[in-house]
Amino acid sequence: MAAERYVYDFDELSDGGRDLLGGKGTGLAEMTQLGIPVPAGFTITTDACRAYMANPGGLPDGLADEVEQHLGVLEEKTGKRFGDPDDPLLVSVRSGAAISMPGMMDTILNVGLNDVSVQGLARATDNERFAQDCYRRLIEMYGETVDGVHNDRFDAERESPADAIERLKGTYRDSTGRDFPQDPREQLRHAIVAVFESWQSPRAQAYRHMYEIPDDLGTAVNIVQMVFGNKGESSGTGVAFTRDPSTGEQGLYGEFLANAQGEDVVAGIRTPEPLANMREKLPRAFEQLLETMRRLEEHYRDMQDIEFTVEDNDLYLLQTRSAKRTAAAAVKAAVDMVDEGLITREEAVARIDPQQLDQLLHPMLDPTAEWEVAAKGLNASPGAASGKVVLDADTAEQRGRAGEKVILVRWETTPDDIHGLIHAAGVLTAHGGMTSHAAVVARGMGKPCVAGCDGLSIDFERKEIAIGGQTLAEGDVLTIDGGTGAVIVGAVPLVPPQVNDDLETILGWGDEHRRLAVRANADTPEDAAKARDFGAEGIGLCRTEHMFMAEDRLPVVREMILADDEHGRRTALDKLLPMQQGDFEGIFEAMAGLPVTIRLLDPPLHEFLPPLEQAKDERMRRRIKQLQEANPMLGTRGCRLGLQWPEVYEMQVRAIVRAARAVEERTGDAPLVEIMHPLVAFEEELRRLRELTVQVAEEEAPNVEYLCGTMIELPRACIRADEIAQHADFFSFGTNDLTQTALGFSRDDAEGKFLTFYLEDGVLERNPFETLDQSGVGELMRIGVERGRTTKPKLKLGICGEHGGEPKSVAFCHELGLDYVSCSPFRVPLARLAAAQAALAEAGSPAYAAAGG
Template sequence: MDQPRDTSSVIEITPSAPVTTADHGWRAKCLQRLIRMDLPVPRSFAISAAAVRGIASGRMLARGDLDRLIAAAGGLVGVRPSALNPEWGGPGTVLNVGINAACHARLAQRLGVDAADALYRGFVQSYAIHVARLDPDMFSEPDATLADALAAYRDETDEDFPQDPARQLAEVLRSMARAWDGPSARLLRQAKGAPADASLGLVVQDMALALGPGVTGSGTIQFIDSVTGAPGITGRFQGQTQGRAMLADAVTLYLTRDPRGPSLEETAPGVFADLVRFGVAARERLREEMQIEFVVADSELSIIDATRVQRSSRAAVRIAVALGRDGIIPTDEAVMRVQPRALSDLLHHQVDPRAPRDLITRGMAASPGAATGRIVFTAAAAQAAAARGEPCVLVRRETVPEDIRGMHASVAVLTERGGMTSHAAVIARGLGLPCIVGASGISIDARARTLTAGARSFREGEEITIDGTSGEVLAGAAAMLEPALDDAFNQLLEWADAACTIAVRANADTPEDARTARMFAAQGIGLCRTEHMFFDEKRLPAMREMIFADRPEDRRLALDRLLPMQRDDFTTLFQIMDGLPVTIRLFDPPLHEFLPHDREGMRELAETLDLPLSDVVRRVDALSEFNPMLGMRGVRLGIVIPEIYEMQARAIFEAAVAAGRKGEGVVAEIMIPLVSAMREVELVRHQIEGVAASVRQETRTRFDYRLGVMVETPRAALRAGDIAEHCAFLSFGTNDLTQMTYGLSRDDAGRFMGSYVAQGVYAEDPFHILDQEGVGELILTGVKRARARKPGITLSVCGEHGGNPESIAFCLHAGVDYVSCSPFRVPIARLAGAQESIRALRAAQACEGLKAGS
């Protein structure tokens, strides 16, 4: 204990003391700010992070320091952790350090025997459990007396409870310092984003005793609701209670007047008024909504601490906007204070965090929001339930394109297999449906129509809740919070748009998608996938006729039936978007997806087409491929069967003419999928130019369009310069580009991706967060080569990464003009783009400042 010390290791926290967050932690700095505001804060000391590291390694503070720390009137102090960031936590607070037999006798005279016993007993119990590391069960008996606690300590340690206050304090400091350095604490901190070598300061504060005569007790108060963010005083006040110490007549008071019982406002109106005044001052001076911890001793108020109010996502938005509107923080700072992903919680119903949860199993949280419905196992059953007006949850091993109608009819989706970019996840995000994928803890028996999770079994028709935000499947109907698309939400995004330097469009395939995109202020449609339009039950027969046609003229006849339907689709999209750009991707999937694969389905198709069953079986077999995602799809299909792209181009141009006549200035953008060679673009461009000329002549109307390419293959990224010469825009489809770069199936990768990330093979799931080292390198190469060959070309990213905040940051710095994502991720992308734009501006300003200074 008598080793030399650094004189700056222990600092009394005064208004002018050299206390810094970096050296002493957030709590010490916050207490200094409270002291500067003249709040009644008990005498407090900050122990530096360097000194705490020394204590952990065996270099205790000097005896003089220990005596100085504990020399307050009454000789009692509390020790609290003070990490660099409050989110990192720390060891538990220890109160009433320094109490011993002599102090107990003095307290008994001043406060009464019961209060003195409660304080001493509470400290003995806390010291035994947290410092001496004794069995908690031995010291948690609520009816134990002070004598019981002292006897139990003596029995467990073979020595009397330490009476030297300095020794008590030294042991508390050592215990907290070493607890911070423990492996489990380090792992917990790292899970919260702390670096492995994060440091800890400690605060030693004179005790304000919350036991004794008059209005006496401890509590917390805050001025907003933590769940909703609505203004209002909440908290608690418990009379005659301090930490583990509690008197028999302890009572909980409401803070404000309440018909259910007495309140602090009525019992001690002066104290309550001071608390309100201090709360307003803390909000203005600390520029944050704070929870204040306080002690009242015989109607005398002490402010012990102030911490940032814990808050839900919706409360975070409301608080940031209120602070911005009140001029307490700049609007750019308000934008920076909300995590982009937090907006997901505002767009959908959410399970109320205050409600109980009956957990069935967990999976990947693939699409946020929550919904309750009855279990169905097929798309047909989902449609039937929707027709009856019954909310249903579609439960599948994994979804396929034919399930799209069932997904439309459901309120949520649950799959046993799949990852973040599986079919179910992508479509659910586009539809705004809560979705959980990769729930490997369930087993589905489609024949028996049951879902099994562990020892529990659920039959079709039973009710479950899907929490797509947390990835939890719950039994029954859970209590919900409504979406919060309120004034604060809109204001935050208005401020974000003012700062954002990258545009945000939406991936939208249906009128509902487009309306959602407009509602969330998307700047156009960056990807309209046309193949989903063909799965409609009215269109599928014509599509199948086209597939079975042997001659071009027969294919055209079948496609002619689809032409007016496609034209109506595109006309509606153009009208909804009201002159904003609409990028339509030409037909992409392999044809086998539109055919049945079971015997019964083939028999029905044969009857519909009036063909022998053997012909249908042969055609299905002929179209099947070993790896259809790398087979005849996309531009390859458009070149081999040009009638498909010709029909779609005609539908697009005729829709543009029709929409233009109603006042919308439409410039259609046509995108060719899965390109890997410049010649593919030349061939399709020639086709489309011919169709455009024909439509112009037939309608006697001039219209413009833009032709672009979806860059989804590594070769297209590498040859982007050549390809750029033949088109007006390039859009990087990062879903397939990631799949082809890694050689991974995005639908199957979920089976092992968790293990890969856990073992450090990949830092993150590359289908969830853009791989900047590999896929990102291809994008950067493509951007550079395309711009070098054609400086004015428009470049974008339209894969699922377009809605991921980390990936948006990369896209902004890569020089991409816009990102496109699922409609319900548009607000997230707008906020993420704004935050990265603000960071880039601040970095540029800092750089300019350095140049000016030099």
Template sequence: MNRQKKYVYLFNEGNAEMTGLLGGKGSGLAEMSNIGLNVPPGFTITTEACIDFLNSGDFPEGMWDQTLEKLHEIEKRTGKKYGGENPLLVSVRSGAPISMPGMMDTILNVGLNDSTLVSLIKATGNERFALDSYRRLIQMFGDVVFGIDKSYFEDIIRSVKVERNKKDDVDLDASDLRVIIEKFKELYIKNGKVFPLEPLDQLRISVEAVFRSWNSERAKVYRELNGIQDNLGTAVSIVSMVFGNMGNDSATGVAFTRDPNTGKKGIFAEYLTNAQGEDVVAGIRTPKEIEDLRNEIPSAYDELIRSASTLEKHYKDMQDIEFTVEKGIFYFLQTRTGKRSAKASIKIATDMAIEGLITREEALMRITPRILDTLLHPQIKRNGKEVKLGKGLAASPGAAVGMIVFTSEKAVEFAKEKKKCILVRPETTADDVRGMSVSEGFLTQKGGMTSHAAVVARAMGKPAVVGAETLNVNLKEESLTVGNITLREGDIVTVDGTSGEFYMGSVDLEVSKITEEALTLLEWADKIRKLGVRANANTPEEAIIARENGAEGIGLARTERMFLGGDRITIMRSMIMSNSLPERLKYLDLLLPMQIHDFVEFFRTMEGYPVIIRLLDPPLHEFLPNKEEIMNEMFSLKLKLTKSSDNFEIDSSIARLTDLNRIFQTIKNLEEFNPMLGFRGCRLGLIYPEIYEMQVRAIITAAKRVTEEGKTIYPEIMIPLVGVDNELRIIRERLEKVAKEVSGKEKVPYKFGTMIEIPRACLTADKIAKEADFFSFGTNDLTQMTFGYSRDDAEGKFMAAYIGEGILPYDPFTTVDEEGVGELMKMAVKKGKATKKTLEVGICGEQGGDPQTVEFCNRIGLDYVSASPLRIPIARLSAARSAIKLENDR
């Protein structure tokens, strides 16, 4: 290893651009130092050192010497001596390049031992403070370095408080703390450990422990859940201690420059007097609101307000700040881009663009499709019948229903059984991250708005109620009690992270309404995106929802769904079982006015926008009753006939048997070994042209009626499952005659096109384009036929294993497979548009609402994507973000 390699940087040697090397915490401390904010002196050991250590098991050559050199520099700056008479104490703090709140370890008060404790008491004249700092070091060191269960330490503190009739930790005096320290040391011995008394040993071991915490189980789970690379490593910042536990003129707190829950502008913070930083985020004590600091330590309050504004303008984003006040003097310990709820993310991005801090393009790039999707999470649908259990702090918005679980392990177990659960804890810790990831929402007894549960819930986009102090959580008995009501594991509760309330049992939920800020953001997206966004809608009601969500037309209306309601299915079945063309036409004539009615409603809803209507696609046997049910009924009737002597009953049974036999024979004649590849789509239209002719007659008739109402409409008729250009040519010629006949002199503009869902259609797209006005990729079937997977079987039997073992990077039925299906799509676009420049090309498979697929469609030159009505906003945002990325790449 090169001795000259620099592994350690003083804060004034770094800056915000060095996040990859110094981690988020180290680069933040460096940048705050550079802009003149009050940061305790310190230095950062790089992520490179961490990776080298994890690979070799030892510090890289030169790192420890550089650490000691920087430590001496800090001694000069503070006028204190590490391990000396006026002792310098330090914190050893983790800091990854990408924020992982609470997932790795920190140790405070490093450098204290029995000797320096005496020196600290002498230097400060504050015995209680010194002892409190010492017990914290022993406690944190035991947990982080030696893995002694933190609950053992808490049990000792609790027993001393009970014995001495003390309520809170701050009530413990010096004599109480001396007892606790001795009991802590005994706990070490019981666990076969010895607390190291040499200050440099403490420092070295602490650095090693923080490095190792990069590979802790909770850190690995968090990276897995958030798509963070495993090879980044964590930096370690060594910061000279400033103390919030020196009395009532000292404090520690966490502040956000805007409300992380709502996005409202203005300082949002909590703090504790006479405490150290971990007390706030761990939720051990319920913190105070920041307005109280104005009265308790006004100079610190003023400095927080001033500096928070400076930081937000400097970073151009909402900041999450950790601070300590030592005897009235304000210090910054960290700044980073703050985690926030989906609602807050959107409000902050739009507000900052309006304020001129960022551009509209930057605002759009800050809001991922996942954030927008989370915004649409359910809310409580109040009807006055809810049984309210209590109220805590509304830490992360949205509502969730689930069965109570009290451990992360049980939450994971429930999730494997497809059970929805609510994780209930006294307070959550970083070790709960796996359970939190699989839970619907969280409920905690302790903690504030900046506690671990609140921060992680907002990052995960899950509802959370924290600090519900009327709640008593008993982990040993696995129960929660509110007043005289006790609930146990498996009982159902509802949490409302928007109001902070929680309820007994299952409460009705409803889809959240989109916020004004989100509407503004989507308006900006519409002005930037190049890709059109249409909807897959099967009923006029779905079309209305799609239009409200900003759809610019219908990309796919499946007509088969229109035959399933009320009396329609009976008529449809009679048509299918017809033995002659005249009989079949009779039933089609009955279906005609129903189809006209549906199409009229579609056209009215989408006035001024295109509506693509797909002609009948599925095999006819799908409209018939279940064969096994018919056979069972036939068997029952035959059995009944053998026992009955009633002539009327016999005649009725024989008549019914005749009908059933006819249905059974039709099912047998139509059933197929592989229906997906069988008698469906355009094949059906070629053999029974009267069905498609009825549908086109209905479409053009409906179009004429709506046009006569003074509305402008654009009907587009899709012929499914074309794989040979002659299929489309023959069908189109037939249907053109019908369209012209119905249209008459009052010409209605219409288009004929096809769904591209067969690989051969992609390969021969140049020929098919001669017969088509538009292509629409049906990626569901195209994926099935390209991979040779049955979608239902794949997702139910082997897809999860394929993804888990790395055979596939993702489910191709959710996101378009760019290497295979995507290449076919690119070929079809290129060939089709080369033949016909005016060819309109879109996608109507379910992947059309997937953000990654939307970006791909934009790259290969599609004209539009079509998504389900509720995913229209996500598609609009994704299309705009894709346009911005392409422009930036250029």
């Protein structure tokens, strides 16, 4: 049996693709095949990483021999020898997972240098400063990545390579208890292990959790011949995008640093120059770069993020990948690429990440408000945010988790700050450019970011920042606008944006393929109008209890609850009836021609009363005690309340029917009314409530048409759906409560207690209240669908829990054969896109693949 192969040269073809070679390795191999200038090198596969993780401590059997063999091939191609004391071959050791994780794993440059060969490199290049700079960088990066010698310990020496090497070696010796390794092969072996280990670093794990990337993919390792951007003024390094990753506009976008190595740009340590400045400094390489960018975008038919180095005026590409981009850029680029003939409409719909669309609905600064810009930086990631200043990632995570809005303010962010970035409302940095770590990660998360703000200084000891002549303490409020780069002291009112034309175009193309209707959960005419603006095709859930909470209604509701008998309750309900009727009329008019599903009163009555300690009236206190339950979520609520106090549901049905009749008489359009009874578990419950509904409707307006149905939110309702369907015109799966009752989780208790541990410890992959538990709750739904339609083949089926706006859950609803999903108004565009992608995937079109390589 042949030994497993772990290493491929860049010019070798592999059937494993990016799953085997990682994104970076695949890009380097494909660029080599295209004849694009790429340094020679080879890739250690993700299989090797997985084998290492299964048995950590040493390289997998056979890997060292393969690396040695391919190192020999690399020496032949370059005409240099690894470890040569006079003109050494140097390599970079770079991570590269199948799914791009910018900055989350490690890179080491200039591997192979030692005390002897650094002198040989100086002689061979006639550039002693360059050689020493390379050795300084190796000791610095190797020390931090392999042995955990923290970079801050090197900051003081950063700008003095001529005499820094001995001090750096001393720091390494003090920290590790041993000398910096002089054997190039020892350096290479430890560097490979360090990159494997970086897959399990806290920052990489946090990033994978954020983007739901599986933990078992592993990373490839790329061993690449060094090309030097730090050789002098005819050399440099940079990052270029084929389109603007913030807006999607075509044009020159990127950054360049003369006489620098690649990590200098993305690390944010030096603020680079705009890419356009390269035209004058390195004109030949610049023209070659423009042509290469054009070729790569045409080849991949997608926006590319390119890393390049220029050595003595010669261009080399170190990486190309599908660019991380904002939602605005994603839709703009997709629409433009259809117009340019690069992709089809179906491909444009399939390649947008539905979750990203939330970004397009990010707040903006209120244009009618007044504010004064204290400083300006680079507009690195669009959107606006106000929040309290915090100066470290741990505090940002702690306060963000507690529900506070915070702005993370740093000199520059590093990958180790990822946990703080996740929980911050926005990011502000003093250093770094448009392609720095902070900018790239913020854009991917859809968080506002202002980078490279020269007017910002930070005093970590005093926990203060100075900006625009003002001093702010940690905890003071700051506002940033990532679209303009503005930084403002204090809070500025924010307003939601409108859906832009490019998004409307994409959603329109998707609607041509979508089978699932998309409705909205809306309780007011204003919410209903907003939902309709976003393309909702009806209301899937109108919660009548929210109407009871209004200031003018609550006293009447409490009067009804406190009543001693049915007569007293009916007296109070007679006062509520015209109020409810007015509410329904407003919603029916806002949704003219579209269905409106109204859920009758669902919560237990104690929710309308004050806490016991706040109740001063003895009658009120007595009633609160009478209504108290040990577990009200499973107590007297929903249809149970409707059967005990039928006069409540009678009033609501009467208000609905009167409102429908009034709107039809006023407008000529008959509302499409759906009356929904909550928390049904037994056939008899719905039989009685349907009888009540029909009787009241007949009394009020025999000509008003309506449907009568139920929420399916209890396991028994799913299992006995065939019986319940006899009395239902529709089912709507209430997946919030169905998840609680199926899993035995109290959401309030779970999310505050053990659920966080379950997610972090890997007991559960996803929060079941955010993404539908398809194998458990989803299986109950499948039973409900099959048995309900066995009784009534044309039974209308929908979902109205929060899962109705989550892409994976929407795809599952499509697969189940539901008729519609319903979600909050601002998630309607997301649900429309997810439903279109589900239909395209079913038809054989490519499913959505997350932009970002």
